[in-house]
Amino acid sequence: MLSRRVFLAAGGATAGLASLGMPRMAFARASTPRRFVFIIQRGAADGLAIVAPTGDPGFAGIRGAFADDLQGGAMLGSFFTLHPALAEIAKLYAGKQALFVHAVASPYRDRSHFDGQNVLETGGSAAYRVKDGWMNRLLGLLPQDEARALALSSTVPMALRGSREVSSYAPSALPGASEDLLARVAKLYEADQQLHALWSAAMETRMTAGDLAAGGGQNGAATGALAAKLLAGENGARIAMIETGGWDTHSGQRGRLAAQLRGLDQMVSALKAGLGADWASTLVIVATEFGRTVAPNGTGGTDHGTASAAMLLGGAVAGGKVIADWPGLGQGALYDGRDLKPTTNLDSMIAAALAQHYGLDPARVLAALFPDSRGTALAQPLIA
Amino acid sequence: MNAAAIALNRFGLGARASDPLPADPKAWLFGQFDRFEPRPQALAAVPARSEVVQQLGAYIAEARMGRQQRRQMQTAGATDKPEQQGNGLPDSTRRYLRRSIRDDYLVMTGARVDAALTAAAPFVERLVHFWANHFAISADKLPVIGLAGLLEFEAIRPHVLGKFADMLTAVEQHPAMLIYLDQAQSVGPDSPLAQRIAARAGRQRGINENLAREILELHTLGVRTGYSQADVTEFARALTGWTVSGLGRGPAARMPGGGAPGQFAFAGLIHQPGERQLMGRRYGQQGEAQARAILLDLAVHPATARHISTKLARHFAGDDPPPAMVERLTQAYLKSSGDLPAVYRAIVESPETWAPQPAKFKTPWEWSVSALRALDQRELEATLAGALMNQLGQPTWKPGSPAGWDDIAASWAAPEALVRRVEVAQRLGERAGSTIDARALADKVLPGGVSETTRAAIARAESPAEGLALLLVSPEFVRR
Numbered sequence: 001m002l003s004r005r006v007f008l009a010a011g012g013a014t015a016g017l018a019s020l021g022m023p024r025m026a027f028a029r030a031s032t033p034r035r036f037v038f039i040i041q042r043g044a045a046d047g048l049a050i051v052a053p054t055g056d057p058g059f060a061g062i063r064g065a066f067a068d069d070l071q072g073g074a075m076l077g078s079f080f081t082l083h084p085a086l087a088e089i090a091k092l093y094a095g096k097q098a099l100f101v102h103a104v105a106s107p108y109r110d111r112s113h114f115d116g117q118n119v120l121e122t123g124g125s126a127a128y129r130v131k132d133g134w135m136n137r138l139l140g141l142l143p144q145d146e147a148r149a150l151a152l153s154s155t156v157p158m159a160l161r162g163s164r165e166v167s168s169y170a171p172s173a174l175p176g177a178s179e180d181l182l183a184r185v186a187k188l189y190e191a192d193q194q195l196h197a198l199w200s201a202a203m204e205t206r207m208t209a210g211d212l213a214a215g216g217g218q219n220g221a222a223t224g225a226l227a228a229k230l231l232a233g234e235n236g237a238r239i240a241m242i243e244t245g246g247w248d249t250h251s252g253q254r255g256r257l258a259a260q261l262r263g264l265d266q267m268v269s270a271l272k273a274g275l276g277a278d279w280a281s282t283l284v285i286v287a288t289e290f291g292r293t294v295a296p297n298g299t300g301g302t303d304h305g306t307a308s309a310a311m312l313l314g315g316a317v318a319g320g321k322v323i324a325d326w327p328g329l330g331q332g333a334l335y336d337g338r339d340l341k342p343t344t345n346l347d348s349m350i351a352a353a354l355a356q357h358y359g360l361d362p363a364r365v366l367a368a369l370f371p372d373s374r375g376t377a378l379a380q381p382l383i384a
Numbered sequence: 385m386n387a388a389a390i391a392l393n394r395f396g397l398g399a400r401a402s403d404p405l406p407a408d409p410k411a412w413l414f415g416q417f418d419r420f421e422p423r424p425q426a427l428a429a430v431p432a433r434s435e436v437v438q439q440l441g442a443y444i445a446e447a448r449m450g451r452q453q454r455r456q457m458q459t460a461g462a463t464d465k466p467e468q469q470g471n472g473l474p475d476s477t478r479r480y481l482r483r484s485i486r487d488d489y490l491v492m493t494g495a496r497v498d499a500a501l502t503a504a505a506p507f508v509e510r511l512v513h514f515w516a517n518h519f520a521i522s523a524d525k526l527p528v529i530g531l532a533g534l535l536e537f538e539a540i541r542p543h544v545l546g547k548f549a550d551m552l553t554a555v556e557q558h559p560a561m562l563i564y565l566d567q568a569q570s571v572g573p574d575s576p577l578a579q580r581i582a583a584r585a586g587r588q589r590g591i592n593e594n595l596a597r598e599i600l601e602l603h604t605l606g607v608r609t610g611y612s613q614a615d616v617t618e619f620a621r622a623l624t625g626w627t628v629s630g631l632g633r634g635p636a637a638r639m640p641g642g643g644a645p646g647q648f649a650f651a652g653l654i655h656q657p658g659e660r661q662l663m664g665r666r667y668g669q670q671g672e673a674q675a676r677a678i679l680l681d682l683a684v685h686p687a688t689a690r691h692i693s694t695k696l697a698r699h700f701a702g703d704d705p706p707p708a709m710v711e712r713l714t715q716a717y718l719k720s721s722g723d724l725p726a727v728y729r730a731i732v733e734s735p736e737t738w739a740p741q742p743a744k745f746k747t748p749w750e751w752s753v754s755a756l757r758a759l760d761q762r763e764l765e766a767t768l769a770g771a772l773m774n775q776l777g778q779p780t781w782k783p784g785s786p787a788g789w790d791d792i793a794a795s796w797a798a799p800e801a802l803v804r805r806v807e808v809a810q811r812l813g814e815r816a817g818s819t820i821d822a823r824a825l826a827d828k829v830l831p832g833g834v835s836e837t838t839r840a841a842i843a844r845a846e847s848p849a850e851g852l853a854l855l856l857v858s859p860e861f862v863r864r
Contacts, residue, residue, distance in 0.1 A: 111613070169800055170777070180846060185806050245785075304597070
């Protein structure tokens with residue numbers, strides 16, 4: 001408790017100096033510039049429409065009009081086609097900075113978004129079994145100067161919740177509270193364990209963020225740019241989570257999904273641009289709680305399914321390939337007779353990517369992040 | 385907290401300086417069952433459903449015409465871009481959005497705040513908010529912007545002191561829910577209309593299982609309570625035909641016999657014929673009665689009783705609801721066949737809800753309403769009400785998913801969220817200016833519960849406005 005108090009006092013003093021034009025407190029010098037961003041697609045993104053198995057003989061027949069949407073998309077090898085709305089990500093693939101993993105799923109096998117997201121974020125094998133998030137546990141495996149994590153939202157999502165402190169930041173349209181009030185609130189919360197921890201984290205982020213509120217953050221590009229600002233430079237966060245919604249396309253999927261993907265594409269593009277040289281040592285993982293039905297439903301959409309596709313993006317990635325133990329789309333090959341069958345564990349993929357990214361033992365990462373996992377980390381090189 | 389403070393702040397929406405302290409807190413809560421107003425004055429300016437749906441119908445027709453024209457132009461080889469502006473939305477969509485946000489959504493969010501500020505029965509008013517979140521729809525889905533508030537005003541308020549089965553039926557037949565969860569366009573594959581389309585155009589029309597799944601998972605039984613994918617599909621088949629009249633789209637538009645715009649309609653032409661089986665029961669009813677019978681069974685199912693009791697206990701006794709209390713509420717629910725006042729009585733009679741330590745971290749909505757009540761505000765400009773909830777991270781009727789907002793501290797007690805509250809508190813304090821003495825107000829709104837730290841912080845504030853701001857963000861005030 002004593003050390004926390006001292007720390008807060010130091011932070012407060014620095015904030016005061018900064019406002020007088022004095023140099024800001026520098027965080028401890030970073031040992032490596034590695035960065036990791038997790039973009040969650042809430043609502044079950046349709047992997048078959050995003051990384052489409054156009055080479056599967058059953059694809060065109062079962063997908064009907066949806067198959068037309070792939071025209072003009074980048075070919076990923078001879079079997080898969082990337083949705084044409086992902087133009088910037090296609091360039092990353094060409095430059096070997098994008099890798100896709102298909103027929104991938106978390107251990108969750110039912111079709112509730114909320115339970116599925118809980119499994120995806122906690123890293124458990126069933127909903128609500130694990131009480132903290134795998135990203136928070138990841139912080140425990142990293143050296144202190146790399147374990148600075150941030151949620152780009154005003155609240156902390158499940159994946160980042162846990163015993164280690166995490167900041168959150170979202171642009172505010174309100175005029176800032178006065179420095180005097182902020183200092184008084186700090187004092188008011190000193191004896192309240194929960195509020196004190198939250199307030200300290202907020203004040204730290206505030207010092208790093210500066211005047212970012214003007215950026216907006218309404219669309220993908222702005223969010224990507226904001227994330228880049230918060231991740232850039234020596235004092236920035238090293239790990240961030242960005243939440244995206246709108247993937248639950250039960251109806252009118254073709255137009256809606258294209259718009260979603262354009263937003264995602266711009267977000268990644270802005271993140272890359274904003275990170276500059278740091279992009280070279282950045283890993284971005286894009287994943288969703290589960291996939292969608294192989295066949296379109298009666299309302300031009302798809303319903304909740306099982307396996308989907310995940311993306312690894314960034315200068316750190318050994319890209320230019322699609323990893324899939326392809327199960328096929330024939331009726332007999334489908335999971336429950338309706339969904340893409342999962343053949344790769346998302347847990348194994350995430351653990352392998354992070355272990356390779358941070359130079360950690362894959363088995364140890366898997367055990368820490370996904371304690372119930374019965375698989376092993378993927379052996380393929382995912383990081384360059 | 386003492387019992388009076390708990391009644392006012394944990395059960396109610398927050399004490400107002402001008403309100404007398406309840407002498408008998410339990411009696412004060414029970415008495416509200418007689419004082420509650422389903423349609424209070426604060427909701428008088430809310431537009432009628434028929435107007436909202438007529439606007440929506442006109443917009444859909446316009447959008448469809450626009451699409452047809454564009455298609456014709458494309459077939460004719462024209463290279464002109466269709467009418468579009470920078471953000472990619474056609475003009476007709478932006479006009480519709482602008483109008484429905486201004487005339488419907490904002491008016492309704494403002495009315496909701498006003499109703500909360502002037503509530504004759506704040507405990508029951510809180511329960512209205514609870515149920516609106518239980519049956520959440522999200523107005524960020526474009527066609528329900530104007531309808532979101534009506535679900536709460538028309539389907540929840542009138543039934544908040546009735547049977548759960550009646551509220552459930554009213555909600556599932558409300559246009560907002562039928563449109564939000566895609567039910568209005570769900571077509572039975574063997575229905576007369578689907579057969580006709582298949583014969584004529586060779587196209588397949590089919591069911592959409594979204595509403596059926598969320599009724600089972602979110603509205604009634606709760607997730608992982610034993611129903612299967614087959615049950616979801618069977619329920620979706622039974623629900624085909626449940627739609628909205630006067631929408632000008634979908635098969636229902638062509639149905640004869642529809643009522644006034646926005647009324648629930650049963651369209652036999654798209655109903656999947658035949659008997660349904662759900663969780664071991666057979667439903668041989670014809671037409672609308674089939675899904676209605678399923679709903680009535682779901683409403684009194686033990687899993688539903690437990691699901692709802694758990695959520696209610698979490699709302700009043702804490703993020704980890706005490707098992708004994710959940711069991712007590714479940715029994716009260718089952719014994720009364722889902723009579724809600726019987727369950728509410730069991731809540732009030734549960735000793736767990738009267739624990740003196742704060743049970744809950746207030747959501748942004750709860751905090752804002754209690755702050756405005758503390759300052760004795762009776763109304764708030766609609767645009768301000770909307771902006772306030774956006775900035776605090778809980779835009780009204782926009783939880784983003786049918787699961788609604790979380791009801792646990794971990795979702796709301798976050799660093800940045802706390803800074804927003806401080807910013808808002810500063811603004812509220814400045815608005816009230818020096819008309820209110822925060823030192824006196826503290827004891828009125830937090831009777832018997834002001835800590836020495838908070839008292840000292842308020843006393844040392846540099847201005848009355850800052851004193852008020854500190855009261856509103858004090859540890860006692862951000863919790864209930």
